[in-house]
Amino acid sequence: MKRIDAILPMVAAIIAAGCVVGVQVQASESDSQVRALEESQEDANVLYRQKVMATIGALMKGLGCVLKKECALDDKAVAQSAEAILFMTELSDTAFKAKTEGATVKQTTRPEVWSEWNKFKVGLDSMSSAAKELLEVSSKKKGKYIDSSIKNLSKTCKSCHDMFRTK
Ligand code: HEC
Numbered sequence: 001m002k003r004i005d006a007i008l009p010m011v012a013a014i015i016a017a018g019c020v021v022g023v024q025v026q027a028s029e030s031d032s033q034v035r036a037l038e039e040s041q042e043d044a045n046v047l048y049r050q051k052v053m054a055t056i057g058a059l060m061k062g063l064g065c066v067l068k069k070e071c072a073l074d075d076k077a078v079a080q081s082a083e084a085i086l087f088m089t090e091l092s093d094t095a096f097k098a099k100t101e102g103a104t105v106k107q108t109t110r111p112e113v114w115s116e117w118n119k120f121k122v123g124l125d126s127m128s129s130a131a132k133e134l135l136e137v138s139s140k141k142k143g144k145y146i147d148s149s150i151k152n153l154s155k156t157c158k159s160c161h162d163m164f165r166t167k
Contacts, residue, residue, distance in 0.1 A: 042103035049095035056088045063150045075138045082135035089128040108165045123160035130156045
């Protein structure tokens with residue numbers, strides 16, 4: 001009896017230790033699963049925001065073509081492009097908000113986007129004001145202001161890229 005009395009607590013301790021170890025193994029497995037999930041979500045967010053920016057880039061290329069007099073888009077087409085950029089600016093806000101410092105896919109977004117979000121937001125706002133201005137001058141057919149409005153809009157791209165993109 002004495003021996004069993006002495007052994008039982010030991011067995012209980014070993015089982016308890018085994019349980020704790022078991023729990024720890026489980027915890028670290030689920031930690032890495034969580035990390036993998038976070039990584040894949042961050043990757044998806046990076047790819048999404050690059051698509052949003054690439055769409056703005058494609059629209060802007062069309063406007064650049066007008067500026068260089070290489071393609072003769074009418075004012076209505078210019079206004080529609082400006083409106084589309086305006087809409088994409090709203091998507092950009094959501095697309096950039098999520099932090100993606102842990103993403104594994106290549107990104108050129110600097111972490112300052114999140115640490116200086118208000119400054120980044122000013123950049124997005126100036127893109128949207130410039131797109132609004134272009135929408136206005138092109139829908140009112142104020143032809144001579146169209147070129148300068150396109151230039152103003154493209155300046156907002158460059159100033160944000162200089163600040164918030166890695167080379
Ligand atoms: C407020 C900041 C900001 C503004 C304004 C902005 N961009 Fe960007 N843009 C970024 C950042 C940050 C990236 C980097 C995305 C990445 O790779 O993680 C980017 C990436 C891009 C890309 C590369 C997308 C890809 O496929 O990887 C293009 C093209 C682009 N921008 C075009 C434009 C154009 C054109 C404008 C102006 C009409 C503009 N952007 C305005 C911040 C901005």
